[in-house]
Amino acid sequence: MLHNSIRTRLLRLRGTSITLGSALALSVFPTVAVSQGEPPEPEFTTEYGEMSFPSQFPDGTSISLTQWSHFVPLYDEWFQEYAQRWGEAHNVEVSVNMINLADLTSTLSASIAAGEGATIFEMSAPPTAFIDGLQSLADVNEAAAAAFGERTGTCERSSYLPVTDMWYGFCHGWVPDPGDYRRSLWEDAGFPEGPQTYQDLLEGGTKIYQDTGIAVGVGMSPEIDSEFYARALIWSHGGSIQDENGNVTFNSPEVLEAVRFQKELFENAMTPEVFAWNAASNNQTFIGGRASYIQNSISFYRSAQESAPEIAADAGFRPGLKGPGGDVKMPSHVWFIYVIPNYVTDPDKLAAAKKFMLDLENNYANASYYSKFYNFPAFPSRSEQLFAEGGWLDNDPWDAQPPDKLNLLKTAEEWTAWLGYPGYANPAISEVYESHLLSSMMADVVRGQKTPEEAVEDTNAEIEEIFAKWRERGMVGGGGN
Amino acid sequence: MKEGTVAHDRPTGLMARMALALERPRVLGTLMLAPAVLYVVAFVAVPFFIAIALSVSDATVGNPQIDTFVGLDNFISVISQDAFGIALRNSLLITTLTVLILLVLATTAVELLAREFRGKRLVQVLFMIPWAMPVALSAITWLWLLDSQYSPIDWVLVQLGLLGPDGPFGPSRNMFYLGREWLAIGSVVFVDVWRTLPLATIIVLAGRLSIPRERIEQAQLDGAGFFRVLFRIIIPALAPVLTVAILFTALLVIGEMSTIALLTRGGPGHATQILPYWAYLKGINSGDLAQGAAIALFLFPVLLAAAIVALRFAYRAGRD
Known part of the structure; x- marks a missing residue:
């Protein structure tokens, strides 16, 4: 029923834009009264900070977007409608090409x-390795900061490279990555609130596995969820790949302790299935009732609400797990980072593209809402209903039971880190991530191919070499003694 | 002009001059070869030399210009990577195993398809399906068949009492085909064999049908049994074609990464990593185009030597 109301609303959006027509040349859409709980109508303004734009672009202006197919299908449906509406309002032909997330870099x-x-x-x-082929978006980022206020740390550190002083992208949103557990299983194991620490994960996960055969579902396979789990474990144990300045800090007692923990967890509470997982596997395993704990964004939960309501009802969420020193750090699951390649030179096209980015951020309440709160805004001020007392996360309009099930995400920014934590993302950090060094290291240790000490030392050597290579190209800082 | 001689007027029209030129073997030969030569230059030679140039540069995906010479730095760096050694071993191992199994199966299949029997047409069509199927679709089918939790193969093994708490392969109810190193490599070989068997069979079948039937019948009349005919007449006669089949399938398998990309992505750890996929991860996903090119070029000397030996062997065998 809820879905039908969204369809009706989308159709209404389409009708509004047609009625308005391009002749009206409005810079601001009329604000239509929204029903309770829904986001406000999109507004398109012409001034953002020091950037100003025409309300109508010259005839023949067109922009095209290539972006990844969203994990919440409703978002894509909404986005297509939004993009067309934006185009009609600005006399710009907009085409949106949605592709598989895995094909973005090659495209x-x-x-x-x-x-x-x-x-x-x-x-x-x-996309730090692409920086030489991308345009600086400093103007867009400065305009957004001026217009929208404070930016989340995970977005800033995923779109700016300090060593070249370049804003290579405009991050319009990000996705929290909580811990997800089966409440009934953990209650029976003596953890009614789910695991709070990694030690709880080991003890409770072991008990659940012994009693029920249901394993802990954290991956150690060459894919993004496994890579992010490895980072969360290492960060929460106090380790990291680099420091704030881009110096490699991987070979540390903290990282070693994290790797030893993973070996113990695997030996007591997991099965070899996790070596063969892809990015969808932990979702499927959880929805299939075969995992006691996973680390993933809420898209799996939204799927489960439709395909396995009993599992969805039994799902609980944790803001990460504390390491031995009490640290809790989880990664952003993914980001939404807009970039413009250098080959785009037409001034009208560039201006239209930049306005599209800023308008999207300005209307981010819609993006959050139609992604069923998968998308979090880069600028929290642009989606106030999400975080407000009694707002969407306290009273989920997408039928979460209980309605405040997801309200732990209100504090997500406090426990969320980013790919280069505690420093900025850079090409070396991206290469470590894309070549799956951490998940492979964990797999080598738990499969008995290497001792934890050997694995950390070997991986550190590879990381050092990757950093040295990119540092030589002037794209990574640090390196001094 | 002397009296009594026949006068040949030189052709004056464009079409007539072209027709005359085409009668010269050198012109005609050049024209007939031109499309193939252009194809090889455009789609083989140019990319190959670009790859060599990239491998000694510091090009990245953001700046693919080949303007800085770094010598052999990329090759030296690649050799020091853990994954590289494993990828090289796996590329050679998976290809060798696939080709050996293909040889046996293709020869066997050809013996079947060379005979007349009811339903032969249907068998031929079914036989071709793996080759006609898109790689992604077939790999996804296998991904499901080899799933770590819901594999139908596991289900059958459990029903047969081979898997599960009391089974010889237990106590788990799953084999975790893609989660264990040698099972994963075996699975990849199996899928590669399944995919390329139709191609190998068609190549060998063409050779098999060209063997004069009288030679086989004569041997049978002389009292030779099935295996003697197979090993003393058919296989020696098939040698050039088998060599071509080996070469084609080996090149196809060693340069192909979609099976690995869709089934294991190189895991567990780097246990099923292969050079083409590692080159893709480093060169495209990680952005180091130069290093990706260096990885991709590592197999070139091996492949070139293998191709030369195989083609010379096929040529000699064909001449004999």
């Missing part, structure tokens, strides 16, 4: 090499 790479392609690419992780 951007091919476009840069060919010198032609989409006007805007939306990347799911910081």
Whole structure:
């Protein structure tokens, strides 16, 4: 029923834009009274900070977007409608090409090499290795900061490279990555609130596995969820890949302790299935009732609400797990980072693309809402209903039971880190992530191929070499003695 | 002009001059070869030399210009990576195993398909399906068949009492085909064999049908049994074609990464990593185009040597 109301609303949006017509040339859409709980109507303004835009672009202006197919299908449906409406309001032809998330880097790479392609690419992780082929978006980021206020740390550190002083992207949103547990299983194991610490995960996970055969579902496979789990574990144990300045800090007692923990967890509470997982596997396993704990964004929960309501009802969420020193750090699950390649040179096209980005952020309550709160805004002021007392996360309009089930996400920014934590994302950090060094290291240790000490030492050597290579190219800081 | 001689007027029209030129073997040969040569230059030679140039540069995906020469730095760096050694081993191992199994199966299949029997057409069509199927679709089918939790193969093994708490492969109810190193490599080989068997069979079948039937019948009349005919007549006669089949399938398997990308992504750890996929991860996903090119080029000397040996062998065998 709820879904039908969204469809009706989307149709209403389409009707509004047609009625208005381009002749009206409005810079601001009329604000229509919204029913309770729904986001406000999109507004398109012409001034953001020091940037000003025409309300109508010259005839023949067009922009194209290549972005990843969202994990919540309703978002794509809404976005297509929104993009068309934006185009009609601005006399711009807008085309949106949605592709598999895994194909983004190769598509951007091919476009840069060919010198032609989409006007805007939306990347799911910081595209730092592409910086030489991308335009600076300093003006957009400055305008957004001036217009929207404070920016979340995870977005800033995933779109700005300090060593070259370049805003290579505009991060319009990000996704929290909580811990997800089966409440009934953990209650029976003596943890009614779910695991609070990694030690709880080991003790409770072991008991559940012994009693029921249901394993802990954290991956150790070459895919993004496994990579993010490894980072959460290491960060929460006090370790990191680099420091704030880009110096490698991987070979540390904290990282070693995290790796030893993982070996113990695997030996007591897990099965070899996690070595073969892809990015969807832990969701499927949890929804199939075969995992006691996973680390994932809420998209799996939204799927479960439709396909396995009993599992959805039994799902609980944790803001990460505390390490031995009390640290809790979880990664952003993905980011929404807009970039414009250097080959886009037409001034009207560039201006339209930049306005599209800023308008989207300005109307981010819609993006959060239609992604069923998968998307969090880069600028919290743009989605106030999400965080407000009694707002969407306290009273979920998408039928979460109980309605405040997801309200722990209100504090997500406090426990969320980013790919280069505690420093900025850079090409070396991206290469460590894309070549799956951490998940492979964990797998090598738990499969008995290497001792924890050997694995950390070998991985550190590879990381050092990757950092040295990119530092030589002037794209990573640090390196001094 | 002397009296009594026949006068040949030189052709004056464009079409007539072209027709005359085409009668010269050198012109005609050049024209007939041109499309193939252009194809090889455009789609093989140019990319190959670009790859060499990239591998000795510091090009990235953001700046693919080949303007800085770094010598062999990329090759040296690649060799020091843990994953590289494993990827090289796996590329050679998976290809060798796939080709060996293909040889046996293709020869067997050809013996079946060379005979007349009811339903032969249907068998031929069914046989071709794996080759006609898109790689992604077939790999996803296998991904499901080899799933760590819901594998139908596991279900059958459990029903047969081979898997599960009391089974010889237990106590788990799952084999975790893609989560254990050698099972994962075996699974990849199996899928590669399944995919390429139709191609190998068609190549070998063409050779098999060209063997004069009289030679086989004569041997049978002389009292030779099935295996003697197979090993003394058919296989020696098939040698050039088998060599071509080996070469084609080996090149196809060693340069192909979609099976790994869809089934294991190189895991567990780097246990099923192969060079093409590692090159893709480093060169495209990680942005280091130069290093990706260096990884991709590592197999070139091996492949070139294998191709030369195989083609010379096929040529000699064909001439004999």
